Amino acid sequence: MPEDELRRKEAELDARERDVARREDAVRGGSLRHNLYERITLSKRAVDAIIAICALLIAAFTIAGVLYGS
Amino acid sequence: MSGESYLLEMKGLDKSFPGVKALDQACLRLKAGTVHALMGENGAGKSTLMKCLFGIYKPDAGEILISGKASRFSGPKEAMEGGVSMVHQELNQVLMRSVMENLWLGRFPKRYGFVSHREMAARTKAIFDDLGIDVNPRSIIGKLSVSQRQMVEIAKAVSYNAKILVLDEPTSSLTNEEVEHLFEIIKKLRDGGVGIIYISHRMEEILRISDEVTIMRDGKWIATEPAHGLTVDKIIKMMVGRDLTQRFPPKTNVPGEPLLSVKELSGAYQPTCRDVSFELRKGEILGVAGLVGSRRTELLETIFGIARHASGTISKNGAPTNNRNSSEAIRNGFAMLTEERRANGIFGRLDITFNSVIANINHYKKYGFLSGRQMRRDTQWVIDSLKVKTPSHRTHIRNLSGGNQQKVILGRWLLTSPDVLLLDEPTRGIDVGAKAEIYQLIINLAAEGKGIIVVSSEMPELLGISDRIIVMSGGQMAGILDIADASQEEIMRLAARYA
Amino acid sequence: MSTLSVGNEKWKEWLLNYSLYVILGVLIIAVVVMEPTFLSFDNLSKIMAQASTRGILALGVAGMIVYTGTDLSAGRILGCCAAISASLLQSVTYASRMYPGITEPLPLALPLLLAMAVGMMFCCLNAFGFAVLKMHPFIISLGTQLIAYGALCLYIDSQAGGAQPLASLDPRYISVVNGSFDIGFMKLPYLVVYLAICSAVMWVIWNKTTIGKNMFAIGGNPEAAAVSGVNVVRNIFQVYLIAGMLYGIAAFLEAGRVQSVTTATGLNYDLDAISGCVIGGVSFTGGVGTIPGVLVGVIILQVINYSLYYLGVNAYFQYIIKGLIIIMAVAIDVRKYISKK
Numbered sequence: 072m073p074e075d076e077l078r079r080k081e082a083e084l085d086a087r088e089r090d091v092a093r094r095e096d097a098v099r100g101g102s103l104r105h106n107l108y109e110r111i112t113l114s115k116r117a118v119d120a121i122i123a124i125c126a127l128l129i130a131a132f133t134i135a136g137v138l139y140g141s
Numbered sequence: 142m143s144g145e146s147y148l149l150e151m152k153g154l155d156k157s158f159p160g161v162k163a164l165d166q167a168c169l170r171l172k173a174g175t176v177h178a179l180m181g182e183n184g185a186g187k188s189t190l191m192k193c194l195f196g197i198y199k200p201d202a203g204e205i206l207i208s209g210k211a212s213r214f215s216g217p218k219e220a221m222e223g224g225v226s227m228v229h230q231e232l233n234q235v236l237m238r239s240v241m242e243n244l245w246l247g248r249f250p251k252r253y254g255f256v257s258h259r260e261m262a263a264r265t266k267a268i269f270d271d272l273g274i275d276v277n278p279r280s281i282i283g284k285l286s287v288s289q290r291q292m293v294e295i296a297k298a299v300s301y302n303a304k305i306l307v308l309d310e311p312t313s314s315l316t317n318e319e320v321e322h323l324f325e326i327i328k329k330l331r332d333g334g335v336g337i338i339y340i341s342h343r344m345e346e347i348l349r350i351s352d353e354v355t356i357m358r359d360g361k362w363i364a365t366e367p368a369h370g371l372t373v374d375k376i377i378k379m380m381v382g383r384d385l386t387q388r389f390p391p392k393t394n395v396p397g398e399p400l401l402s403v404k405e406l407s408g409a410y411q412p413t414c415r416d417v418s419f420e421l422r423k424g425e426i427l428g429v430a431g432l433v434g435s436r437r438t439e440l441l442e443t444i445f446g447i448a449r450h451a452s453g454t455i456s457k458n459g460a461p462t463n464n465r466n467s468s469e470a471i472r473n474g475f476a477m478l479t480e481e482r483r484a485n486g487i488f489g490r491l492d493i494t495f496n497s498v499i500a501n502i503n504h505y506k507k508y509g510f511l512s513g514r515q516m517r518r519d520t521q522w523v524i525d526s527l528k529v530k531t532p533s534h535r536t537h538i539r540n541l542s543g544g545n546q547q548k549v550i551l552g553r554w555l556l557t558s559p560d561v562l563l564l565d566e567p568t569r570g571i572d573v574g575a576k577a578e579i580y581q582l583i584i585n586l587a588a589e590g591k592g593i594i595v596v597s598s599e600m601p602e603l604l605g606i607s608d609r610i611i612v613m614s615g616g617q618m619a620g621i622l623d624i625a626d627a628s629q630e631e632i633m634r635l636a637a638r639y640a
Numbered sequence: 641m642s643t644l645s646v647g648n649e650k651w652k653e654w655l656l657n658y659s660l661y662v663i664l665g666v667l668i669i670a671v672v673v674m675e676p677t678f679l680s681f682d683n684l685s686k687i688m689a690q691a692s693t694r695g696i697l698a699l700g701v702a703g704m705i706v707y708t709g710t711d712l713s714a715g716r717i718l719g720c721c722a723a724i725s726a727s728l729l730q731s732v733t734y735a736s737r738m739y740p741g742i743t744e745p746l747p748l749a750l751p752l753l754l755a756m757a758v759g760m761m762f763c764c765l766n767a768f769g770f771a772v773l774k775m776h777p778f779i780i781s782l783g784t785q786l787i788a789y790g791a792l793c794l795y796i797d798s799q800a801g802g803a804q805p806l807a808s809l810d811p812r813y814i815s816v817v818n819g820s821f822d823i824g825f826m827k828l829p830y831l832v833v834y835l836a837i838c839s840a841v842m843w844v845i846w847n848k849t850t851i852g853k854n855m856f857a858i859g860g861n862p863e864a865a866a867v868s869g870v871n872v873v874r875n876i877f878q879v880y881l882i883a884g885m886l887y888g889i890a891a892f893l894e895a896g897r898v899q900s901v902t903t904a905t906g907l908n909y910d911l912d913a914i915s916g917c918v919i920g921g922v923s924f925t926g927g928v929g930t931i932p933g934v935l936v937g938v939i940i941l942q943v944i945n946y947s948l949y950y951l952g953v954n955a956y957f958q959y960i961i962k963g964l965i966i967i968m969a970v971a972i973d974v975r976k977y978i979s980k981k
Binding site for chain 3 (some may be wrong): 227234237242247249
Binding site for chain 1 (some may be wrong): 662663666667670674724827904905948951952953954957958960961964965967968972973
């Protein structure tokens, strides 16, 4: 039903707004929650890239370490 | 009112926050075995009043009597043990844990000192069966739909065997069926002697379920009336304090020559808009209608450049425009008001000056430093021309009402002197009175010759202020309607086309 | 979308989420290929023994990560407690022992309990900062870390003969820590047994007690916990004190294992503990984690460490690689939870 859809969208937006408001209130009230990930704006691609780069570097350093080990 | 014993009496409550008097001699009287609706615009003080009852806020003055005895709860736990239970607007649930753990949080059933999962599951199931809720107690609550989560929250409140139950916007995420289910539960509780305070914006629902209605405005108690004598119009009048005969201002804008031309525009990253083409004229208000998922926001974001476009062209005043990011878009004379004001519109912890001047900040540089005088002047302009109600420039934007916050953001964009304004749900979460003011502002801006695109989920709103309406469906454009030919049915028909 | 590309999508997802396990696999294969002697029960016991003390430490730190925090002081606290254990259990025949007044070997339980008490004391400081002063655990543990280090240095310095490594330990102590059960052709180090006992107890606490349930609630949504009447401050102290006990136990065992405690003991142990937790699925978003996960994470980290050492990789490169592993583990964690927004 289209009306239900509109309602749901309204509810979704309302919920999101309240969520943000609650978080802001929490930070303002000195709450314990300091979620490190809440402000991350990286896209998933960027995170995947970081993982891939780390993996490659680990491989590189391992190989280098074996070859030039002391 | 002699001889009437009230289950709950809240008298003469005052509560102030820095810069804002949230409650001004507010009062509420609840009788046992009734459903008492509490209504008012955003910022009227309903939530604050309930938080005082629940022990989250300490009132500056006034008293609270439960069954005749003075009560001052120092926190939610005491309130719940004292027989007052509340279902909050924001579902405060630990999403990663199971339904039953959430329900029994703070009072886990134990066996020999250890938490008994079996007991928890059994008791939860009993409550759910009693209320007719079909949810597995062991499932992770974060995986349920919002409506199921709301049902669980209500079950939790009921499980405290409260004498007073406060429901804050309980139907916001429920389908019609679920609303019926909820009403059955409410009636059952009411018949059992529970006093229920029901906070909602949904007037038809309120008239259906409540016995009495209390209306608040600006932190003050306005009236308490039996529900059966009320109508929606009467309620609105009491809430707003004036007759809203003119919901939409007269349209004084006249669309002129073409300003913006969008051809076959498609976004790059799905889900997004596809092959959208239209023209926006100077002085025109172009409404954008559509269902959830029709990608209207993505359309605006693609035009503004914060979402990448894959193909298509945009030209402004005949010249091709490529907004690769928001800075370019601003330089090219575009402005965009986002849908989620609190999330990415306001700088919540900063003051009005900052929120006003930030988009235009480059204009205040003099030898590398910012000119305080110019910023103050422009902030004052925003406050004056948009009629923002605020004590000073330095007030934190958080302390303003939703409507005033939105005005500040609109003012922020106007300072950049845009030619094209993209407004995404500009009156979302704003009370009736402020909405009218925003409509007037939009029409005035159009009358000055700007081109305005308005996305809205409220069809009456689009029908009230637009010159033409684009209907989006499934990411594509389903049609363009001239305002004369537009109606809710016609828009719905087009909206369902590619859905 | 064709089923082929959907298949590719799933494959890529899996690869990214489990990339650390993949690296581990590749590394093990490389080591076995290059040095087949790697695969021996002897090496396995060595790895497990090394993992044990770090594991017990990780069990404590894990609670803090569930709280959406961290603990940078764990390593230095371990150093302090190890110093106390070692100093009280030096061989009574060792001339330059710290307490010449001790002429009869002390019962082993005494230094153990003392170590646990000191651990609890430092953790109390962390808990106070977090629960009462509402500081972020990162900051308060940074402070505690330095205080613990200072205390450790002072303690070691206070020896009559000047600062020297606390060594030459009581042989009973050494054998209780480093001994092993003989099972068939395999040796099961006592350390592994101690780790198993601690893990079992922690598992019960996390899953079967109010303390554990409340811990997850507070980590997952502190407002919901507070509104439901959970005594947040009390729970924080409970969790931190348990961690303090674990730090004490880990320190006692570590001192016995390395048999020499200096001011450097414990340095960066917390990084291993934290990485182990993150690799094992204890997310920085808070409110999520399992005891088996912690164990798996710690063991994986140890195996990687040991393989690199076995391959003869330059020690400094090992540092760099470990750093990269931490970054990778956190990125994988972020990846899992970022898509929910």
